[in-house]
Amino acid sequence: MRKSGREISRMATVSKSCERGEEKKEKRDLALTVESLNPRLLDMKYAVRGKVLDIAQDLKKQLASGAALPFSELCSCNIGNPQKLGQVPLKFNREVLALLMMPSLMLSKDSTMFSDAAKTRAKAYLSEIEGGVGAYSMSQGLQIVRKEVASFIAKRDGFPSNPEHIFLTSGASAGVKMIYQALVSGSRKEGIMVPIPQYPLYSALSTLMGAELCGYYLDESSAWTAHLKEMERAYTEATRAHGTSVCAMVVINPGNPTGQCLSEASQRDIVRFCVRHRLVLLADEVYQENVYAKDKRFTSFKRVALAMGHEAADLQLVSFHSISKGFIGECGLRGGYMELHNISDDVIAQFRKLASVSLCPNTIGQVSVGLMVNPPTNDAEYSRQRDGTLASLKRRAEKLAGALNDIDGISCNDAEGAMYLFPKIQLPECVSRIAKEKGYASADEYYCAEVVRSTGIVVVPGSGFKQVRGTFHFRTTFLPPEERIDGFVKVFGDFHRSFLRAHESK
């Protein structure tokens, strides 16, 4: 085949760079290079799995190959991944899922393997799921599960819920992604209000889709409260100063990474704010089962809005839930749902079309949502597992917050809910400079990199969640098993003191 002129000139480029000893792929004239990628992807950051995790993975490989390190194993506190840290899956749920995977087990001669309740539930699913779990479901999700979700919401809130307004998703993240895709064109200066500190999903999607992230700061000195005045400031700054067309507002309740559980009064303020400014309220309520503070309880935004009556009649709300958190922790199975409140049928039809491009969420995750919202009744083993997990999380949260507060230079709000602490760290001024010299994005990224190198504990730098300028934090889960918390605290305190000593005189 004859070579075109362009082809010959490209080959010349390749051989020239070879002559200069620069035989790297990037030097060749390839279509797909970092430079040719979507610039928004390049700009996007996702801290929970960022640089510190890369270091951790490298250390893990070193450990596996027998290297002598100051620790014998890593402790992954960077992500809410309970089963990786030893939380046992709920027996009832796994029984039902195993039966769906292999219905012939229903006929097992070994009658001790499955409870009757699990068999009954599995049969109920199988009779409704055409083709079983190996067939595509409707794109919006299995109707039997959407009905279970609607019953759960109605019972929880005391207001009706419609299965046609519920979408099953591959985890809450997939739902949030879908909403961003539906709202944001990337060419109309759309803005989405997001609490700071925030869960990095929101900043990542904003960058990727081309939305303005309009941050409103939570007040660390008053237990991470969202003050109405601050929300108004953020809104005004976005709309007036930047000409942004703000279309939605994210609230994470209980908070991630901040752990606060909103009061109903505060929720009403938020609802009024959204109605006043015509913002769709995106309520990330995935930690609704994880409330530990004695005087707090979770109330859904839907319940708050409907109880407000006429005043909130125009509120449009999307609320997200997930099987990855709570006391279930089935992160790997990827299941969640979102409920659309006060959103018209023709908009829902567009969401349905968007869902159909991905065909359907995985059926095992879908059924797991059903099992979450419709737990077995009178199942002592289930109750024991649930109560045990939640009580243990509460003890670990309190113990870890207390111990971190005992370390000089670290201060930490209590976790009223969720699975995280977000302690503030006082760092000597030189740390920012040294971090920069060493190629880190921030002082707390450097700090967290040193944490994992010295202790094997993986935590996430506060900068990944955004924070008040000049302050430094890290996020840690409190998921390590209880017997390891004491060791965790001791090792962390020792590290912190030696880090400060090493940087004091510089």
Place this chain on the structure above:
Amino acid sequence: MRKSGREISRMATVSKSCERGEEKKEKRDLALTVESLNPRLLDMKYAVRGKVLDIAQDLKKQLASGAALPFSELCSCNIGNPQKLGQVPLKFNREVLALLMMPSLMLSKDSTMFSDAAKTRAKAYLSEIEGGVGAYSMSQGLQIVRKEVASFIAKRDGFPSNPEHIFLTSGASAGVKMIYQALVSGSRKEGIMVPIPQYPLYSALSTLMGAELCGYYLDESSAWTAHLKEMERAYTEATRAHGTSVCAMVVINPGNPTGQCLSEASQRDIVRFCVRHRLVLLADEVYQENVYAKDKRFTSFKRVALAMGHEAADLQLVSFHSISKGFIGECGLRGGYMELHNISDDVIAQFRKLASVSLCPNTIGQVSVGLMVNPPTNDAEYSRQRDGTLASLKRRAEKLAGALNDIDGISCNDAEGAMYLFPKIQLPECVSRIAKEKGYASADEYYCAEVVRSTGIVVVPGSGFKQVRGTFHFRTTFLPPEERIDGFVKVFGDFHRSFLRAHESK
């Protein structure tokens, strides 16, 4: 609370519209309406689950409520969903998955439930999957499975494969979506070449992400061949006439909806074309196990390119595979992989970051990919299921194509591979006009709507896949059970003749 001026003016709008009796939500001043949605989402079409399916779902409800229709059940030939139409899942695979879901089953006293091979495999996975299937995996996918995929590819192609270049995904669609997101910014006039007819995923993603769909027509009269001349025409038209910056080219082999299996000579042409024009080749190879024509066999683009040597050294390739097709048909479990060939590590790092925003693909789908690429050896039951399914698909393909060709006014290429036939239908001229009057997007959408209303058979209009202007087609799977194919053909023939009679005199 005092009302702001804007709030009062909005309430006035609401009450004014109430006075005019227009109390519809859309008339209120809400944030989220069809008008405020991302315009690209509104423009997006997704035919496989479009209007005809809506009609089908309505008919299904009517049947359920006892309505008398000309048929007693629907026959879903709109989508490759084998288990919904009775295909039985592979026993070995489901045993392993059930064991992963509930490892205690390993200790079952009923030793007949699981084969030793399934137990051994489940143990191997469990020993490598930290925290079990309920824990998040690495975002790129479980390493043990990526190693299995790399071994499979190396053995299939005779060239090495690197697990670090493999991403596990929630089905092939999720992989394609990721690549579109990485390539297309939506603001640089990016174009992606797509075969016409095409699988609607590609047109839908092009619209949603803002890429130009640069169609190259397959030649129906020569068994849907992709002619080099036509590819050049499409490329030149896109770049010269429209100023599009074409960055990638999709090839679906075996074809969907067209069923052709490319010759290696044709594949080499495509590789040269991509190298010449610096296009990333996106090879949709999900039907690689589904080849029925005696003189054809599947060869991967990676093998073709590597066998070409220096000439194809600059080819960049992403190839996609899925657990939903082949003889496995585990659509609902959502699993797939993509392999990146000749793509630099820093680009791969960006893909990894993108994957991390979704945390990880579901672990059950991931393991199912491992089971697909690393089947049990010497398992008679497995071989029987595999060979039986493939032989039956081949018989059904031949029978259905033959019978459709026997109907006057329908002509149909053989399915050399995949799961679909894409017959051409001759329609009287008046049909286009009548379709338009009745609110259909095309004559074949009208035709397919009448098909389902008269027969209960759900097929997809050719217009959803794009086709040569003035021609009409529909896509049907050949997945109904063999014993139903005769009935299918008779009913379809009767419908077609009566449709033609009804429209002849108009």
